[in-house]
Every structure is written in C-alpha cells, then in structure tokens.
Amino acid sequence: MAKATTTIRQVLTYQANYGDWFASNQALFNQVASFYFDVIQAHINVLDHPNKEALTILETLTHTTQRNPNPVMPLSDIAKDIPAYFRRAAIHAALGSAHSFHSHLEKWRQRKEKVIAKGKKFHQRPPVPPRSWNKSVVLYQGMWKERTENSMMIKVWNGTCWSWIKVRITGRELPADVELGSPQLIRKGTQWWLHTPIEKQFQSPGKIEKQVTTNAQTKICAVDLNINENLAVCTIQTVEGTILATTFMKGGQEISGFRKKQLGRIARNRSLTGIIAENEQDNGDLWKKIRHVDEQAAHLISARIVQFAKRHEATILVFEHLENLRPAKGKYSRRSNTKRAYWMKGRIFNYAKYKAYNMGIFTSRVSPRNTSRECACCHSLIARYDAGQPAEGYTPGAPLAYCAECGMKGNADRNASLVIGQRLIERYHPKEKPQALRRVSKDTGVVVSQDAKCEEGPSILPSGHGDSNEHGTAQDAMFRMDEHASNIPTQLRFLF
Template sequence: MAQATTTIRHIMSYQPHHGDWFASNQALFNQIASFYFAVIQAHIMVLDHPKKEALTILETLTHTTQRNPNPAMPLSDIAQDIPAYFRRAAIHAALGSAHSFHTHLQKWKQRKEKAIVKGKTFHERPPVPPRTWNKSVTLYQGMWKERSNKSIMIKVWTGVCWSWIKVRITGRELPSDVESGSPSLVRKGHQWWLHTPVEKQFQNPGKIATQVTTNPQTKICAIDLNINENLAVCTVQTVEGTILATKFIKGGKEISGFRKRQLGHIARNRSRTGIMAESQQDNTDLWKKIRQVDEQCAHRISARIVQFAQQHQATILVFEHLGNLKPAKGKYSRRGNSKRAYWMKGRIFTYTKYKAYTMGMLTSRVSPKNTSRECACCHHLIVRYHAGQPAEGYTSGAPLAFCPCCGMKGNADRNASLVIGQRLRERYDPQEKPQALRRVLKNTGVAVSQDAGCEEGPSILIAGHGDTNEHGTAQDALFRMDEHSSDIPHQLRFLF
C-alpha cells in the first residue's frame, strides 16, 4: 500500500478580539519551541534517538513532576501551566528545526573537507540556527474538540489565561475515505486559517520501469505544456506505441492577454510615481490579481490533466524537464508576461504531480531537447508553419507541423506530446531508440535524409507502415494529427 498526504484549508470566522488571542497563542508557541531548541543544542545527543524517545528525554529535562521535581532546564522559568499537548507540539516543532539545522551543518562540513582535500579555497558560510521563530501552532487532540463541517472548538492562550473558543469554518468537507491529522492555526496576512492534513491510502502503482517493461496494458499520458493558445496538449499512449486519445486544453491567449494588460497598468503607474522605496510593494492590488489568476489557472489545468488521464486509465504522466527558460526580450509587459507564463508551467507540473499521486498515478519527466522539432513518425526534423503559409522552414510557436521525409501533417503541439511519450518508452527499452536527428540545410530549413551507411539500413525505416489497420500501424504515413478527438474541452474561462 502507498499513501499520499495533502492539506485541506478552511477559513475561520471569529470575533475581532479573537485574532489577538490567536497571535498571543502563536507567540507563546514559538517561545516554547525556541526554548526547546536551546535545550536540544545543549544536549545534542537527543537527536540520535527516535522521536518518541527524544520527546521523553526532553520532557524529563524540562518538565516538573512529582517524580522529577528538579529538572535540569525547567520550562516553568519560561511559562507556567502549559498544557501537555501544547508543550509536545512545540517540542516536535523544535526537533524538526534541530534535525534540519544539523543536517545542513553536516553537509556544509563535508563540502568544506572536500574543498580542503582538493586544495581549494572554501568561502561558503556555515548555516546558523534560527534567529526568529514563526511556526504555526499545531493543535493536538487535547487542544480541539467538537469539530463539525461548519465549526470547531479550540483551546488558545489569550495572553492572560487558557480559554476554549468556538469558531466557524468555511471550506470543503473532509473526505470520508481519508485519515485526518492534527489541524494547525495558520496566519495569512490579517486572516487566520485552519489547515488540516489528510492521509489517503491506495494501492501502490509500482515503479515506472516495472510498469513499462512488464505490463503491456500500461497506458502513458504525455503532456506538452505551452505558452500559446494550447496551454496543455495531452495524449494517451500504450507502451507499444498505440495512440488512444488526445486532449487540447486551451485558454492561453486569454490568460496571456489578461496578464499583459495588468503588467501594462503597473508599468504606467510606475512611470507616474517614480522610484519606490526599496522595502515597499507597489501596485499591490494588481500584483495580487495576477498571482490569483495564475494560481487558479494552474490548479484548473492540472485538475483537467489528471481527470483526462484517469478517464483513460493512464497510470503514468510524463512531462518535459523544463529548466532554465529565459523570458523574451522586449518591453516590461512582454518580458514579465513571458516570465510568469514559465512560472505557471512549473506550477502546473507541481500541482499535477501531487494530484495524480493521490489517484495512484506516477509522474516522470524526460529531456526536452528537440521535442518540438522531431517527427513522431520517423524522428526526422519537421517544418513548423502557420496556416496559409508555405510548409517550409521552422517558425517557433507555429501551430502546424509537416515532415518532408514521411509526409506527416498535423498539430505541432500534439506531435511534441507524442514525442514526449516516446522518450519515456525509449528510456526503458533502448532497442527502440530512434536514429539521430538529421541536420538541416541553412538555405532551405528542410530536413535531409542521410541514412546510415550500413548494409542493414537505418534503425527505423521510413516506409515501415502497415498495409492494414492493425495494431500499431499507421496509414498513409499520417497519425491523424489534423483531427481532434471528440472529447476536446471548450476554452478555459477565467473569472476576472
């Protein structure tokens, strides 16, 4: 069995003075966590024990009881009458920070030793312990009760005493097939939220290599992310290469135009106001609107990708490994628009990854090299062009593709999606690896066939297509890339 953890967020409705109580409660929590971090630093061997044993040791060192009237570092010097569950939540927060700090410190020492052995000068500064503490308060079982879909009672420190208060919560209900963890009080700006981690158990899908090499029924959903009109193009393929379905998720022009208009407003406002203070955020509302729309778009697209893959029973999702993408040169609005479009592609991958895992699907990435230039049929270089233009050369971002070698015609983004899926199969089946891409003549921009000079011929024959509509064959050297499947969705709608 495998498990996946996610967080369900609820916004809390409370009286105005309760916000001050929550702030006092968090301040006390961080004060106690800071105290226990100092205790761990003084007794560093605590980190060598499991969590439960470390918790017992730290309580013995700090908590006053009848059996332990004189602890080495009493917590009572910091605060009196701390509830046990509140104290233990702070201990676990301190243990997590201490483990993180000492792990980074150990890695820094190893890097320094390697540099000294090689005779190099080491200028990297060592990590330092936390200077300030801003942990969210975790509410263990004894710190909350009477939870329903609309309200919850929590115990908080008001600054004077401990008090139970009832607050209303708004958000989606906790699923019935998951195990809920301890909620946390999280502050976002001036509003307090209740975050509840939930854990879902599901059948382990197995490693990708095992699925691809041992199960011929495995289905792969390959996704090509773009910044043009087709934000995502998904194709479901079998491990044998049969194409089962295609989905075009549109809305790129709409989101790009909206973002560019807001960035234009920001640029004009800055030209009127002049230089802003270094620590001051300008055009707060406009920046917030851009972030919210990008976030909504990323969540919506990732959800539709996962739904499409689940609909066709795909168990593997594969993306391009997009790394250092540089924005286009030009005016501020154009450059900023491209940069945020690249950021949104990263969000789509991140959100798709955790959403797919909760459904029992694994996510992988392949090299993006020439995925948009390679023909999915014969693996030669393709021509990209706009409608109404001659099929020659390579125009980046053009919607249509043509292969002068095998005659393939169709959508360029769908072709790239097919190549992405093929690359995952090639990773685990080297025998099916295609021949190298042909070079392009500078004067024409058309791929030229240069078959290998061996008696056996090239690794992939151009004419190797079946004469009948059998499994794994293609007719007329076309993959029907100019036809859209019936389940292509409508354009994304954004609530601006």
C-alpha cells in the same frame, strides 16, 4: 499499498475577541518552542536519539513531576500548567528546527574543510540559530474535541488561563475514507484558518518501469506544455502505440493578454518617476493580480490534466523536462510576459505531479530535445507552418505540421505530445542500435577508417529548423488555431 498526503484548508468563524486569544496562544507556543530549542543546544546529544526517545529526555530535563521534582531546566520558569499535548507539540517543533540547524551547520563545516584543504580562503558565513520564532500551533488530540462538519472545540491560552472555545468551520469537507492528522491553526492576515493534513492509502500501480515493460496495455498521458493559445495538449496512448484520445486545453492568449496589460501599466507607472525604492515592492496591487491569475490558471490546467488522465484510466503522466528557459530579447512587457509564462509552465507540472499522485498516477519527465521538430510516425524532421502557407520550412509556434517522409499532416502540438509519450516508452524499450565498427588494436597492423559511412548525411539540423532561443516545444509566438480535433473541450474561462 501507497499513501498520499494533502491538506484540507478551512476558514474559522469566531467571536471578535477570539482572534486575540489565538494570537496569545501562538505567542506562548513559540515561546515554549524557543525554550526547548535552547535546552537542546545545551544538551546536544539529544539529537542522536530518535524523536520519541528525545521527547522523553527533554521532558525529564524540564517537566516537574513527583518522581522528578527538580528538573535541570524547569519549564515552569516560562509558564505554569502548560498542557502535556501543547508542550509535546512545541518539543517536536523545536526538535525539527534543531535538526535542520545542525544539518546545515555540518554541511557548512564540510564545505569549509574542503576549501581550506585546497589552500584557499573560506568567506561563507556559518548558519545561525533562529533569531525569532513564528511557528503555527499544532493541535494534538488533547487540544481539540467534538469536531463535526461545521464546528469544533479548541483549547487555547487567552493570555491569563486556558479556555475551551467553540468555533465554526467553513470550507471543503473532510473526506470519509482518509486518516486525519493533527490540525494546525494558521494565521493569514487577520483571519485564522484550520489546516488539517489527511493521508489516503491506495493500491500502487507499480513503478513506471514495471508498468511499461510488463503490460502492453498500460495507458500513458503525454502532456505538451506551451505558452501559446494551447496551454496544454494531452494525448492518451498505450505502450504498444495505440492512440486513444487527445484534448486541447486553451486559454493562453487570454492570460497572456491580461498579463501584458498589467505589465504595461506597471511600465507606465515606473516611467512617471524613474525611481524604484530599494527593498520595496512597487505597484504591489498590479503584481498581485498577475500572480493570482497565473496561480489560478496553473491550478485549473493541472487539475484538468489529471482529470483527463483519470477519466481514460492512465497510470502514468509524462512531461518534458524543461529547465533554464530564457525569454527572447525585446521590450520589457513582452520579455517579462514570456518569462512569467515559463514560470506558469513549471507551476503546472508541480501541481499536476502531486494531484496525479493523489489519484494513484505516477509522473515522469523526458528530454525535450526536438520534440516539436520530430515526426511521431517516422521520427523524421517535420515542416511547421501556418494555415494558408506552403508546408515547408519551420516556423516556431505555427499550429500545423507536415512530414515529407511519411506524409503525416496534423496539429503540431498534438504531434509533440505523441513524441513525448514515445520517448518514455523508448526509455524502457530501447531500439537496437546498428552494429558499429569494432576498434582494432594497433599492434595487428590493420588500418580502420574512422569516417563512418552514412547515406543520410551528417546529423546536423537543416537551415531554418531552429533558432538559438528555442527550447523543446516552448515557443513565444501567439496564434489562434485554424484546425483542431473534434473532441476539444470548451475553453477555460478566467475571471479577472
């Protein structure tokens, strides 16, 4: 069995004065957490124990009871009559911060020793304890009750005493077949939200290597991410090579056009003054629009990818391992637009990864080298061209592909997605390499030429098959496809 954890976010509806009560409750929580962090610093050996034992030790050091009337560092100096579950939630928050701080401090000391051992000066500053605390309140079982689909009771500190208050809950409902964790009170601006972690158990399909090597009918969903009109092209294929389905997820031109329009406005606004204030965000509303549209598109595309894989019962999701992408030089709006399109591709992968895991689908990545230049049928170099143009050469971002070796014709992005899926299969089913010439010892007196004979010529890409700024299938050319598969879903609509 495997388990997946996600968070259900719900909005709280409450009386006007309850907002101040929530703020006072969070302030007290951070005050108690800061107090216990200081206790841990004074008794550093507490960190050597498991969290459950450390909790008991810290309560013995701070909590007044009949058996322990005089604790070393009484919590009553901070506040009196703090509920046990509120106190323990704050202790766990302090323990997490203490473990993180000392872990970073130990790594800093190790780096310092290595640099000094080499006879060099070490200029990096050491990490410091938290100067301020802004942790959200975790509601353990005793701090809430009577939770329904629409309301719940919460125990909060209103500044003078502890009170039970009833709040209404709106938003996504909690699933029935999951295990609930301790909810948190999260402040977003002036509104308070309730975040509830849920844990779902499912039957694990097994490691990717086991699925690929033991079952020839294992279905793989290979995804080719782009920055042109087709934001994602997905292909379902089995380990034995059968191609079952393909889908094209459009919307790239619409998003790129909206983003370019906002970037043009930002550039014009900057040109009016020529001054950008230091440590201050200019054109905040326009940048916010761009971020929100990119975020929305990334969630929509990643959700559609996972739904497509689940509908066809795929158990593996495979992407290209795209990193360090750099936009081509050019005008500010074009360069910035391309850069944010690359960032959105990273978001799509990250979002699809956790969404797929919640569905029992594992995610992997393969090398992006020449995925858009290789034929999925015979692995020869392909010609990539626009409709109405001769099928020769290589035009980055062009929609059509043609292989002169085997005669394959089709969509270039679909061909790339097939190559991506094949690379995952080849990782666990490597092809037999031709037998190489054995090296002969020099003392035998036999001379062996080091020039390998090859009828196909050197493994250098022909002229016109690549530019220095190309990487994998990421192309910065914008186009509208003239030919596409018949099972393409309707285009995404983004509300700007």
